[in-house]
Amino acid sequence: MKPLKQQKEIWVLGSTGYVGAQLTKLLIQKHRDGGFLGRISTLGHRTILPWIMQNTNFFMSSLGKIQVQKFVDYPPDTVFHCARLAGRTDRSRRAAAKQGYLANVRLRSVFENLPKAPTVVYCSGTLMYGNTVAIANEEQPLSPIAYARAYEYAERPFTRKEEAEAILDVRTA
Numbered sequence: 001m002k003p004l005k006q007q008k009e010i011w012v013l014g015s016t017g018y019v020g021a022q023l024t025k026l027l028i029q030k031h032r033d034g035g036f037l038g039r040i041s042t043l044g045h046r047t048i049l050p051w052i053m054q055n056t057n058f059f060m061s062s063l064g065k066i067q068v069q070k071f072v073d074y075p076p077d078t079v080f081h082c083a084r085l086a087g088r089t090d091r092s093r094r095a096a097a098k099q100g101y102l103a104n105v106r107l108r109s110v111f112e113n114l115p116k117a118p119t120v121v122y123c124s125g126t127l128m129y130g131n132t133v134a135i136a137n138e139e140q141p142l143s144p145i146a147y148a149r150a151y152e153y154a155e156r157p158f159t160r161k162e163e164a165e166a167i168l169d170v171r172t173a
Helices: 018-033 050-055 068-073 090-112 149-159
Strands: 009-013 039-044 057-060 078-081 119-122 169-172
Touching: 009 018, 018 039, 018 050, 039 050, 068 090, 090 149, 119 149, 149 169
Parallel strands: 009 039, 009 078, 039 057, 078 119, 119 169
Antiparallel strands: none
């Protein structure tokens, strides 16, 4: 992965979520301070944060429905993937995991077929929220040694070595 100053385009998927908003805030600050001279493109769904919309190349779409052409028009050097579909019940979390899996399979294919495949930094929900005996959400304490079962299935296209290593440089955070 190139140093931040040498990157022309960074994408943050899930930029309006708990982790993505913090990362976007940091990138905007680096941009203002001159530590990053490129463009920040962001993808958000449902939540609207005006400061992200004003300071980035913002797109409002679900993860599974973002137009492929956006990645062609704004080709990423690095993609920070902080997006995940959520659910409030076990059943809705399983349905969200299936949707997330399909969206991630599609995204992986899009990235692999770009003229220059980006580095993908996958911010894993399974490594953050711990074991899902209780509901895994932003209010739950972070627990990086455990995992949230509901997120694992959706993450497979980026976290399983046999699927992700072929073309993409995927790093989990």
